[in-house]
């Protein structure tokens with residue numbers, strides 16, 4: 165070939181190589197960048213006083229005096245708002261009284277108005293047939309008032325979501341006991357408070373368009389009319405957001421289906437599953453690989469086994485999941501139902517082909533001369549395998565195992581039926597034999613598809629994704645470092 | 657060539673010429689009787705009958721592919737690793753048939769050590785390399801191992817060079833050092849016989865010289881059987897020489913006699929470099 169041509173070819177080849185590396189890095193960056201940034205949002209965010217109140221009340225963490233001081237300050241800023249709400253409720257009761265007066269209600273109605281028992285809508289309904297004069301008009305007036313109540317109740321609900329229970333209210337559900345814990349969500353909720361929405365169907369060729377209507381229009385001339393402006397202007401003072409590094413997100417238990425707290429049960433579950441998988445698949449895989457590489461004769465049966473192993477490596481993971489359920493849980497009954505053990509066994513079957521194949525390659529790559537040396541010194545075959553061949557193959561074997569660990573950590577399908585639940589406490593070691601566990605990949609899927617209030621807790625999902633990716637990356641980096649160190653040691 | 661080799665032979669501090677009789681005196685330690693080795697249907701060693709004297713250095717020479725390695729590896733049954741390999745006839749070690757069923761290969765290989773053509777230390781430390789054999793044969797006390805390692809390294813004339821690097825990886829030694837390490841490793845299990853398959857062919861002249869000196873020092877303590885392509889080397893280091901040609905044993909005798917007065921025409925042709 166002409167020298168010039170060769171040079172050009174050389175150069176274009178190098179260019180192509182650099183180009184593809186750059187492309188890959190860019191793709192990685194585009195992929196990982198947003199994941200990283202959003203995932204970080206689970207750890208570092210502007211936490212409102214509600215977050216700090218929760219942490220104080222449930223974990224006893226934080227500077228008690230300081231947090232309580234902030235709670236008091238926030239409460240003070242909320243006072244005018246609660247005041248408006250209370251006054252508007254009064255207004256509604258007064259309207260009720262006016263209707264009662266106008267239509268000559270029975271004494272029982274006045275009793276209800278005096279005692280404000282039961283609550284307004286029920287009282288209104290109870291009053292329907294207690295008006296003695298011009299019942300129909302009276303009932304229309306009651307209906308109108310009930311509608312005003314409903315709009316008001318919707319407003320109160322928006323305020324509860326934003327700031328937590330109104331003064332004097334108590335709720336059993338944890339998520340109702342606190343307002344918004346994250347400033348970003350608080351702003352979304354403020355918007356919900358300020359604007360009601362409706363659908364605009366004026367164009368018959370299009371789907372209804374969502375239009376936002378200022379909620380204040382529903383309350384013109386009432387005591388809560390200024391509430392909206394007040395809320396908009398004083399949101400900061402009412403929630404006192406603060407940049408917070410919530411690193412315990414990783415180690416805190418989850419509360420109320422991930423509404424509060426952290427992701428530790430899922431992280432721990434993933435660790436259990438991964439380590440368990442490797443404890444099962446590592447030794448079995450290495451022994452199988454050593455057998456195939458060192459002991460098995462080259463018969464058709466062995467080739468068949470090899471083919472099967474290669475085929476298994478390509479089987480979709482959901483199939484392994486179903487197999488795990490059918491075999492480990494339903495047939496062998498390793499546990500009554502789903503458990504970490506059953507999941508680890510299933511994942512082990514999933515990664516075993518990879519471990520076996522890669523380890524076999526690594527073992528085959530060990531120079532024959534090492535074996536000859538050991539045998540010539542009088543070592544038995546298994547001794548040679550364990551003291552010379554496997555140590556020399558260790559970098560390859562370890563790499564395959566750690567990469568399989570990354571795979572096991574990230575797989576969802578195999579654990580759906582065998583190990584995973586969406587909610588749970590962190591397990592003790594011995595519980596892994598019988599108990600199912602939350603696990604990051606499953607919880608990510610669960611949050612993305614099935615959770616009742618997924619929009620409220622996106623940050624948890626992103627935090628889980630980030631954690632899982634970091635775990636897998638860390639495993640792979642460990643593999644690379646270990647491999648480098650061992651091969652340096654072997655090379656001398 | 658012939659002259660130079662006989663020079664070499666003469667220049668060695670040889671005992672009187674009637675040494676030949678002396679060599680044959682004691683009972684041979686390794687004895688082949690019409691011994692053949694086959695790879696599948698090809699016969700690599702054909703009907704060799706030969707006695708190898710104890711405590712001497714015996715060189716096996718012959719052109720490439722004549723079956724030297726095959727014969728050597730038959731003595732510690734390394735050929736067992738090759739599935740297609742089988743043997744006929746008898747090969748005896750101290751009167752014991754090596755191919756008798758039920759023979760303990762592990763004990764045999766303990767008695768018959770081997771040094772390979774290319775240095776093949778394990779990717780372990782110098783110490784662990786030498787200690788490998790003693791360890792698999794059940795000695796584990798650090799004290800005992802240190803003594804064996806030092807003794808073996810001294811005998812392999814490597815101690816002075818590596819005594820401060822015992823925990824370094826063996827692969828960081830030079831090629832010549834690695835080969836002496838392999839010799840030390842073979843000596844550490846205290847064999848009776850050491851087989852060497854072209855132990856110096858991958859080394860530079862200085863390392864080769866060291867290995868040859870070493871063989872000289874080991875003479876008498878061990879029975880050494882060495883395969884070599886280098887006839888000067890055979891002449892320098894060995895007491896007995898066996899010449900193989902196309903699997904047959906052409907001639908076998910005291911080195912001095914074989915190189916100066918070969919009885920067979922083929923031997924003469926080979927050592928004078930007319931073929932091979």
Ligand SMILES: Nc1ncnc2c1ncn2[C@@H]1O[C@H](COP(=O)(O)OP(=O)(O)OP(=O)(O)O)[C@@H](O)[C@H]1O
Pocket residue numbers: 695700718719720721722723724725726727738
């Ligand atoms: N594993 C094997 N399978 C089949 N034939 C073999 C095998 N090893 C050696 N042979 C054949 O046996 C014959 C003798 O081989 P051997 O290695 O003993 O020769 P050698 O004398 O050692 O040669 P060299 O001096 O080149 O090392 C050769 O023809 C070779 O092709």
Ligand SMILES: [Mg+2]
Pocket residue numbers: 724725726853
């Ligand atoms: Mg050879």
